Amino acid sequence: MRFVPMNSVRKGAVIAKPLIDSNGSLLLKEGVILSDPIIQKIQDKGYKSIYVKDDYSQGDIEDVIKPEIRRKVTNKIKDTFEFFAKNQGRETQNSAQIYKNLDELYDMSKAIVDDLFNQKDIMISMVDIKSMDNYTYSHSVNVAVLSLVIGIAAQLTKNELYEITMGAMLHDIGKIFVPKEILNKPGKLTDEEFKIIQQHTVKGYEYISQNSSIKATTKIIALQHHLNMDGSGYPSGNKLSQIHKFSRIVSIADIYDALTSDRSYRKAFAPSEAIEYIMSLASSKLDIDYVKVFVKKIIPYPVGTIVMLSNGETAVVKKLNEGFPMRPVVELIINGKLTDEKIDLMEMNNQVIKEIVYEISG
Structure with a gap:
């Protein structure tokens, strides 16, 4: 899963975390497939970002408390x-x-x-x-x-x-x-x-x-x-x-x-x-x-985050290196598709993460 601003959410993505309104009631449950009307409903309720699962990020991120x-x-x-x-x-x-x-x-x-x-x-x-x-x-x-x-x-x-x-x-x-x-x-x-x-x-x-x-x-x-x-x-x-x-x-x-x-x-x-x-x-x-x-207690690039590397390549974070959260293992994305080519940034001293990316062009 990855955290995405609403203006970057596209139909077909899946809600990865339930949306709860201010009264504690369930607005949308986990697993709902997003359509344009549902995306508009979420925005109308005042949400500017949500967690989604898509082709690039299928895993879960656990909260500290239940x-x-x-x-x-x-x-x-x-x-x-x-x-x-x-x-x-x-x-x-x-x-x-x-x-x-x-x-x-x-x-x-x-x-x-x-x-x-x-x-x-x-x-x-x-x-x-x-x-x-x-x-x-x-x-x-x-x-x-x-x-x-x-x-x-x-x-x-x-x-x-x-x-x-x-x-x-x-x-x-x-x-x-x-x-x-x-x-x-x-x-x-x-x-x-x-x-x-x-x-x-x-x-x-x-x-x-x-x-x-x-x-x-x-x-x-x-x-x-x-x-x-x-x-x-x-x-x-x-x-x-x-x-x-x-x-x-x-x-x-x-x-x-x-x-x-x-x-x-x-x-x-x-x-x-x-x-x-x-x-x-x-x-x-x-x-x-x-x-x-x-x-030392914050993970800046959680698993599932899409990033741009300093050489201009796009990748998704696949694994964290303990003690070195700024230098995870990433998988390259080329032409909008995952490649199975992984790079361990601990071993690539000439590469760093430049920024987080929310939208991928094919």
């Missing part, structure tokens, strides 16, 4: 955010219902940590498919999983992993105070609109600070996840030494998932492009030590 768990956590985060949004009074902060939501969310995050804790070699090879109307909730799950994977590799303790995963799930809670027309605006934000967006960190922190059951680290993550190592970012006035290590990790995960997600105003970055961007921010805006950990 799809049913991802859906369950996404729905619980949605329930929690919506409850907070509808009940913004101080008196509801310690209500029985919010305790129930938070307890259930914590149990889910704890189960994910317990499941992944001993998988030291786990790698991220899949991006999550999001529709425009469930972005914030899906994004929160992804940031939690990415933060957990970084945290495991950085040798955080299990209790620390419980805390960072829960904190990452609630890092954007302040967005309940941002009007949806600003959050989902298809064009560039005005200066005034961007100032409103920036307020979500402080407002989220102040709001959940009223709740006695939410751990201090969760509150700190909500406040600090847009702070940069060079003192820039928001909210302003924080010193480097005051940025909690959890916030530094969540910041990396937040940027990566935002970049690899389709937005109303742009299509998703490829994983390789997002990695390059994050590496460019290391030491200036992001913690360089955690960036080094992070880039």
Whole structure:
């Protein structure tokens, strides 16, 4: 399977991962053969990219967590955010219902940590498919999983992993105070609109600070996840030494998932492009030590990805070389057809992957 922007999807391809709408209902199941009307329906629902199987890519890419768990956590985060949004009074902060939501969310995050804790070699090879109307909730799950994977590799303790995963799930809670027309605006934000967006960190922190059951680290993550190592970012006035290590990790995960997600105003970055961007921010805006950990956990060119080599040839990734994700084994595509001719880029020092290709000409 391969991840393809909708404007490059062609009829005859097969849906490789189910499409779930913002209510958790199945929109299209895996295995559906795409026709022009179905492609248009997917676009109308706000999807800009999907996973497909076609003549070039038949294998599967496994998610780090099971799809049913991802859906369950996404729905619980949605329930929690919506409850907070509808009940913004101080008196509801310690209500029985919010305790129930938070307890259930914590149990889910704890189960994910317990499941992944001993998988030291786990790698991220899949991006999550999001529709425009469930972005914030899906994004929160992804940031939690990415933060957990970084945290495991950085040798955080299990209790620390419980805390960072829960904190990452609630890092954007302040967005309940941002009007949806600003959050989902298809064009560039005005200066005034961007100032409103920036307020979500402080407002989220102040709001959940009223709740006695939410751990201090969760509150700190909500406040600090847009702070940069060079003192820039928001909210302003924080010193480097005051940025909690959890916030530094969540910041990396937040940027990566935002970049690899389709937005109303742009299509998703490829994983390789997002990695390059994050590496460019290391030491200036992001913690360089955690960036080094992070880039070792992301597969930039998953099996099934079609790429262009530096000599202009087109190929599909067939196998990964452990420890060297930038130099996989590829199979050449000539005149739109697979050739059975494989090249191990570990053995070809004069060849590198130049870019990802989504459309093949015959």
